[in-house]
Amino acid sequence: DVKVTQSSRYLVKRTGEKVFLECVQDMDHENMFWYRQDPGLGLRLIYFSYDVKMKEKGDIPEGYSVSREKKERFSLILESASTNQTSMYLCASSPGIQWGPYEQYFGPGTRLTVT
Amino acid sequence: LAKTTQPISMDSYEGQEVNITCSHNNIATNDYITWYQQFPSQGPRFIIQGYKTKVTNEVASLFIPADRKSSTLSLPRVSLSDTAVYYCLVGRPNDMRFGAGTRLTVKP
Numbered sequence: 180d181v182k183v184t185q186s187s188r189y190l191v192k193r194t195g196e197k198v199f200l201e202c203v204q205d206m207d208h209e210n211m212f213w214y215r216q217d218p219g220l221g222l223r224l225i226y227f228s229y230d231v232k233m234k235e236k237g238d239i240p241e242g243y244s245v246s247r248e249k250k251e252r253f254s255l256i257l258e259s260a261s262t263n264q265t266s267m268y269l270c271a272s273s274p275g276i277q278w279g280p281y282e283q284y285f286g287p288g289t290r291l292t293v294t
Numbered sequence: 295l296a297k298t299t300q301p302i303s304m305d306s307y308e309g310q311e312v313n314i315t316c317s318h319n320n321i322a323t324n325d326y327i328t329w330y331q332q333f334p335s336q337g338p339r340f341i342i343q344g345y346k347t348k349v350t351n352e353v354a355s356l357f358i359p360a361d362r363k364s365s366t367l368s369l370p371r372v373s374l375s376d377t378a379v380y381y382c383l384v385g386r387p388n389d390m391r392f393g394a395g396t397r398l399t400v401k402p
Contacts, residue, residue, distance in 0.1 A: 224391060284340075
């Protein structure tokens with residue numbers, strides 16, 4: 180079974196703190212994704228990575244950065260947390276095919292509260 | 295990037311068949327159609343994926359008409375545990391977006 184794990188299920192941070200959210204997958208997938216999910220807005224893509232040290236902005240990258248130094252690990256960084264970044268953060272991975280059927284495998288999510 | 299439109303919510307009763315339709319008028323030739331299910335406090339889970347015609351697996355069927363501008367997820371004989379949000383995605387592996395999804399509530 181594919182496993183995507185996230186470092187914390189719940190996290191509480193203060194405004195202005197630097198926050199690291201870690202994601203690890205064990206299926207040797209090339210692609211990894213970070214989403215945030217807010218009520219009524221569905222999942223919105225923050226960043227994704229299709230290879231080590233590669234990254235692409237998603238739809239809402241402002242206020243976030245990412246790091247992918249190893250294939251299995253993809254980190255989301257909030258340089259200076261703000262209250263509007265309080266959300267559920269979901270990491271996903273998928274195989275690195277260009278065409279054809281594929282699926283994303285999701286982690287359990289990290290509920291981040293910024294006070 | 296293909297935009298998808300699906301109902302915000304649907305209600306059903308246990309034992310009924312549920313059909314959720316997704317519109318994707320600007321689907322591209324190489325785009326696949328994928329459906330995910332999400333329970334509260336969990337990440338989405340893949341249900342089914344197709345390119346054209348009909349696909350069936352152990353949990354659902356996916357119907358795609360010839361013009362591929364819409365698709366219908368069919369859940370046979372739903373139970374209370376099928377209460378969840380269902381997302382329709384259209385695109386290629388690195389070019390898919392989740393919409394707001396359809397909240398399905400199954401009643402006893």
